[in-house]
Amino acid sequence: MKLRDLIKLANRQLFNRKWQALLPILSLVVGSITLTFGLGAGFGVQDLFDKELAAEKAPRLIKVTPEPSTEEESPQEKKPVPVYESESKQSKREQITTSLQEMILSDEQLTQATAAPFVKEASPLYSFRTRYVEMEGLEQKYDPNTKRMFENTEFEMLAGQKTNAKDDVVVTQAFSELDGVGAPQDLVGKTLTVAYPDVEGKEQSKEFRISGVRAGGLRSSARVFIPYQATVAIAKAQVKDTSQLQAREAVLLLDEGLNSDQRERTREALKDKGFRLLDYAQAKDTTNRIGLYITLALSAFGGVVIFAALFGVTNTMSMSVYERIRQIGLMKALGMSSGNVFLLFATEGAFIGLWGAVIGFLIAYAISVFILNPWLAGFFADKGVDTPFQLVFPPEWIAGVILGLMVIAFLASTLPARRAAALNPIDALRYE
């Protein structure tokens, strides 16, 4: 029999027994809905991570922090009142002070970090404080987060651009929503004055030009990105002399065009020297992995439902074979090979999988697109988040799910199909 005819016949057989097949199809529909929602939510989380990372890309930067030498106490342990043992030993409080001291990057550590392979330069993040910012044309003073901005960071911009000029700042989307500001591009070119206290507590200020507006990302709080050198200048104004500048972290700039092995060498060298690392590439890896775990965990629920549904498929196909014994006998008498009989019934089972998967997906997709996603968008908008959590359905995964369900329904039907293939035509024709 031609494969096309075989598939047509299998589909007709299923259609003729649609009421019997309805039950396993329905249970597969439930499985497919669960699986689709699981995948949609999981990929939604991954998508969110991607958007957040896309808002600020810094592939060449690694942030390093010195690892504190004292062992951290596990929070689960019961903690009795610490006993003061002797004069010679440090008290608990003194230990904490010491460890805070140790968390400050020393010049020596900075040199060590710079000496790691492929590190071009190290920029210590000196602590600086700002009081408020004032924007040209607005009465109000504001107190946003002030952040350092590096030359090698890429922002996802809504308007204008990130220049590397020393007096250009970038603000987040939240600023464009202030009263008196129209669209994000209206902010570009405006003057932004940053006020900060100097070492004696007197107010100082510096004028910047807004060169662009950054997309919100996940955390769409109000932030001003000030060029690194400008933040160093502010930090210097807040200490008596430069020897008092303190940094707990440093950002290392790596050489251009490193491959992953070279990167790993840098990372290992820094870890050996007792640094904790945070870098973009690793963060991306981690979030991708977390996203995948979430996807798999949510899909596992669908998997369980589908597993249960497969017994229904096997049962229905067994009934189908049982009801068609004489028809099988006839087809074999007319010269149909056992292989074709097997394929006919297994394909019928695969159709159960196909219908279950497709109907389930369409239901879940319709609910997501028409009800869930609009509701989520509204919910997050109310909370002031620019990038709402949405269910995402990558077409290749959905195609994979449908194909996968067909394959496992086919496999679930192999047992009854084998029984059909093994029937002796004479016995089958005689069967009452």
Add this chain to the structure above:
Amino acid sequence: MPVLYSNRTYIFEMTSRVRGERGHIVFDFPHMLQSLPNIWCMIETKNLTKVYNPKRTPYTAINDVSLSLEEGKSIAMMGKSGSGKSTLMHLLAGLDSPSSGEIYIDGANLATMSNRELNTFRNHSVGFVFQAFYVMPYDTVFENVALPLRIRKCSEQDITARVTSMLEEVGLADKQHTDTIDLSGGQKQRVSIARALVTNPKVVFADEPTGNLDSETGEEIENLLFRMQREHKATVIVVTHDADLAQKCDEMIALKDGELVDKTDL
């Protein structure tokens, strides 16, 4: 070299190289000719025997049956139930394999065929008409008749042409898109006659073709069957209890306890 020639039997004398003794090889041509299939016969069996359960409780359903049936004839196969006529039909149709003996259909030896060859043989050379029709109830008349052609992997054009003309011959041209479940018993049997003949088989086996029909419809079906047999020049073997139906056939064979008997012995 022939050393003796008598009664068309050649005897070759030769020396066995191993034992240094003289021996004879006999070529018995008349006997050898007998063991070859008769080319004028459509169906021929030689010492056909079928034993069920040969190891535990052997039951001989067919015992040493040798027969030859001519091409293009209708043959009634009669016998009481348990006489072995169904078994013989299954053997002749290549649905079952004999315990011993040979079956030649149009010169092809069924006993030596593989399963695959038997499938092809049944599809190309055999048609079936059953008492209980065995049509696929939820398929259309057209698809039921097309089934053996689909199994044969015929082209769509070929199938349409053959099925349409066959349905015209059996008088169901206007029903081709009807599901067979909606047909009467006589119409269902017409469908199965069309299905049996659509492949232009050499032999058609009709197992009690009128058994499930009232006498009037039964007669219509009998007439249709014999008309189709003549028009398509097929050999038709009708397995039946019905003496009237058997009378209408060109020849008759009778079976009793697995052996061929004279019809008067039934």
